[in-house]
Amino acid sequence: MSAVPELIARRAFPRYQQLATNTLHNRSEDKKTMAFPSVPTVSPAVQQDKTPSTHAVGAPTALEVPGTPASALDVYTGDPNFMTSLARGLIVIQAFSQATPQMTISQLSVKTGLSRAAVRRCLYTLTKLGFAGAEDGSRYSLRPRLLTLSQTYTTSNSLSNAAQPILERMSATLRESFSVATLDGDDIVYIARTVGTRVMAVDLHIGSRLPAYCTSMGRVLLAYLPSEDLEAYLARAILTPHTTRTITTVDKLRLALRNVRRNGYALVDQELEVGLRSLAVPVYSPSGRVTATVNLSGNAPRMPVYDMQTRFLPYLRNAAIELAAFLR
Numbered sequence: 001m002s003a004v005p006e007l008i009a010r011r012a013f014p015r016y017q018q019l020a021t022n023t024l025h026n027r028s029e030d031k032k033t034m035a036f037p038s039v040p041t042v043s044p045a046v047q048q049d050k051t052p053s054t055h056a057v058g059a060p061t062a063l064e065v066p067g068t069p070a071s072a073l074d075v076y077t078g079d080p081n082f083m084t085s086l087a088r089g090l091i092v093i094q095a096f097s098q099a100t101p102q103m104t105i106s107q108l109s110v111k112t113g114l115s116r117a118a119v120r121r122c123l124y125t126l127t128k129l130g131f132a133g134a135e136d137g138s139r140y141s142l143r144p145r146l147l148t149l150s151q152t153y154t155t156s157n158s159l160s161n162a163a164q165p166i167l168e169r170m171s172a173t174l175r176e177s178f179s180v181a182t183l184d185g186d187d188i189v190y191i192a193r194t195v196g197t198r199v200m201a202v203d204l205h206i207g208s209r210l211p212a213y214c215t216s217m218g219r220v221l222l223a224y225l226p227s228e229d230l231e232a233y234l235a236r237a238i239l240t241p242h243t244t245r246t247i248t249t250v251d252k253l254r255l256a257l258r259n260v261r262r263n264g265y266a267l268v269d270q271e272l273e274v275g276l277r278s279l280a281v282p283v284y285s286p287s288g289r290v291t292a293t294v295n296l297s298g299n300a301p302r303m304p305v306y307d308m309q310t311r312f313l314p315y316l317r318n319a320a321i322e323l324a325a326f327l328r
Contacts, residue, residue: 068113163192
């Protein structure tokens, strides 16, 4: 079985897009993959032992349960410009998923590591603003108004706006699936996508996330990182095998990234999912940095590597040049 469904609901970026994605798609997510740094789960008993407390700027933070999304806020202790209440609200929003579309205050408290009082205040505010609600008075869920946040991002992002018609034109001509993505942390996030033919076991959409190391778009974005950023990524990356073809060592990944820079494109053959082959090229900003990537995904048996390199690569490169013009 493909591991892809477990990878879709990663840490959110762009933040607005992922919040709306939770409402539209409610994909299953691991408790480790919240909007803040990965943390292990804790038992309800541990949660109950902690009591919330407020603190002055510079004082030690007492943010609920250690080892939870809430405890990740501790790194901002003493920062007078950091809005802890806003961060807590975002943690609550991103706790909802396909597996848990409705939750009580107690369940949210356990899942997030926030105190019940903090969760209650967050839900009260979100409900008053129309972003959440509870039909039965106790089990809360997100509301469609969150979609306005997604719209704000997509309509204000020039690259996302410019990419969609370009991808649709290529998809209409070639009858294939095309995407544009950017890098967020260790993942790629889709900012535009068209589907010519269904090539993956799970549907991908704007806001979906996939690991960078085993995807063609991710390889492009990693290959053109500044050297210090790439080394930091390689030092922390966990290269989980998704198929027998997945690169799982830093040395092999480093070699693959060097090949991407030399060739000017990345071709990944069934490393994320069996039967999926993809090709990606960089999109350059006016400063010369690679800020995005455009790719083609296809079914491996009907899309030979040679065809991808000779027939489809020129289309992708032309699209990348066209997109780069919108970054000026």
